[in-house]
Amino acid sequence: MITKTKLWLGITAASIGLAASAGAWADSSSKSANGVRFHGGDEIILQGFHWNVVRTAENNWYNILNGMAQTIKDDGFTSIWMPVPWRDSSSYDAGSGVTMGGEGYFWTDFNKNGRYGNNSQLGTTAATLKNKGVKVIYDIVPNHHNRGHWFDELDLPSNQGKYRTDCNGCDDGDPFMSGDSDFNTGNYDIYNLFKDELKNLKDNYSAGGFRFDFVRGYAPARIDAWMNDSFNSGYCVGELWKGPNEYPSWDWRHHASWQEIIKDFSDGSKCSVFDFALKERMQNGDIKSWQYGLNGNPSSSWREVAVTFVDNHDTGYSPGPLGGQHHWPLPDHKRKMAYAYILMSPGTPVVYWPHMYDWGLGGFIRHLIGIRKSAGIKAYSGVNFHNQFSGLVGVTSGTSKRVVFALDSNFSHPGQVVSGNFDLVENSNGGQIRVWRER
Secondary structure (H helix, E strand, C coil), X not given: XXXXXXXXXXXXXXXXXXXXXXXXXXXXXXXXXXXXXXHHHCCCEEECCCCCHHHHCCCCHHHHHHHHHHHHHHCCCCEEEECCCCECCCCEXXXXXXXXXXXXXXXXXXXXXECCECHHHHHHHHHHHHHCCCEEEEEECCCXXXXXXXXXXXXXXXXXXXXXXXXXXCCCCCCCCCCCCEECCCCHHHHHHHHHHHHHHHHHCCEEEEEECCHHHCCHHHHHHHHXXXXXXXXXXXXXXXCHHHCCCCCHHHHCCHHHHHHHHHHHHCEEEECHHXXXXXXXXXXXXXXXXXXXXXXXXXXXXXXXXXXXXXXXCCCCHHHCCCCCCCCHHHHHHHHHHHHHCCCEEEEEHHHHHHCCCHHHHXXXXXXXXXXXXXXXXXXXXXXXXXXXXXXXXXXXXXXXXXXXXXXXXXXXXXXXXEEEEEEECCCCEEEEEEC
């Protein structure tokens, strides 16, 4: 296991002191009782882009989001996950005839004139969303950088320990591909480079929080320190997409569950985490096993950190060239059931843009969001599963009402599992998806 000493390699005592002092004035209402930055547990997040946006709406995506701001608000979203805001000059063509690159995940520098739009458009759009009451969550990529381009904000000569390949054993995470583009985020200058940029996004680009990309590449404690130093009351979520069998045999995580691995990340970062435990069950298990995602854990302190999703720009298909990345796409016949589950159960749900606005699921998802909000379902809400029926049957207790959901099940009515008066508020796919809400 990585020791605490190594986690903090390269960060000075002064920096640690700043982190401690920042916590003293943080807005405690933004955190759970366990100190997780989750903003009350009532966020409903829209992923505000897909992999091919820089090709299907090149230089115009921010304008599109700006024009959609009121719709996004009206559809019930409290937050929007924005693409990487930094310039990405990368380009790649693997013989397909379609030039890829520019998505932000192999970025050049902190210049905001990228392929989603320009600096002015980004500032205007972020301010519009914020003014509509939609929290702006920027995608942050601290690990891999397009090293072939000069970085204006920092002198980055080789052999100064600022990239993982320039120092022996200095990096505390996995390499991204070969690792030669990976920043050593524990380096004092690199640490402060990102700390200052997070402050800049908060102060000048209406940031309400951050989504941290590829967190397997750096220590979770570093994210906690960055948040402490720059935006301790902001929202944060990490992407830890790494299964137990990817850890070496001597690492405790090799023998752990997906739930335990991602919860450990949350404990170290004090951020929520994408529920890859649930995603793995959706991909590989029967529908009854969906209850074993992090969001279905018996402990509320585990449920509250789960950020649930059906697909995203990496896992799912995207409109446009080559169908996007689709590294782990959910089969089409499961999609509506998956949305019914994440919106009627604990955790913080994320809706993928193409599902909402490109591929005809908008009305279905909008209706479920309305049910979720009317019941007061939170990230930490209680849920009870009833396995005596086929399929997946559960009762979620919101702050104002309970909901009963039955997915692909022979379950017939709420009185079989709970007392009270309930109305059937969703019945679709020939009864495959049914939801009852308490009166």
